[in-house]
Amino acid sequence: MKGKSFNSEIRTPNSELDMIFGTGIDIVNIERIEQVMARWGDIFLGRVFTEKEIFWCQRRARPAECFAVFFAAKEAFLKAIGTGLRNGIQWTDIEVDHEPSGKPRLSFRRKAKELIETNQIQRAFVTLSHDRPCAVAHVILEGRNDEGSDR
DSSP states (O other), X not given: OOXXXXXXXXOOOXXXXXXXXXXXXXXXXXXXXXXXXXXXXXXXXXXXXXXXXHHHHXXXXXXXXXXXXXXXXXXXXXXXXXXXXXXXXXXXXXXXXXXXXXXXXXXXXXXXXXXXXXXXXXXXXXXEEEETTEEEEEEEEEEOOOTTXXX
């Protein structure tokens, strides 16, 4: 099952449709990811990252920095959606991908996709950065502005 990617093109806000559903930020110590990778190796990578993410990061000059910033993006999404890893969401339900330009984007599958659809999230924005010793990600979720909503 393919994940759902979101179009992050610039457009004029529509007050009936567009609102910030949630925002999340996370910072990860790159050395901590290196330690976990050294101790748990493929077990850790397979539980947290998709095959596509593993392939992408392992091709980088400093894979741990890539894994750390992808981990931060997943955590930031979980904060933005407001659930954490509850209700059956798994790390691999959230995937960091890239547009042809290199711009990062998020894709969702299984339980994360269900949450996106249930909450009428229309777009997800993600920003990634790293500078040893830290990796950071920020996620903004945009959704429908339903009258009577408690959000």
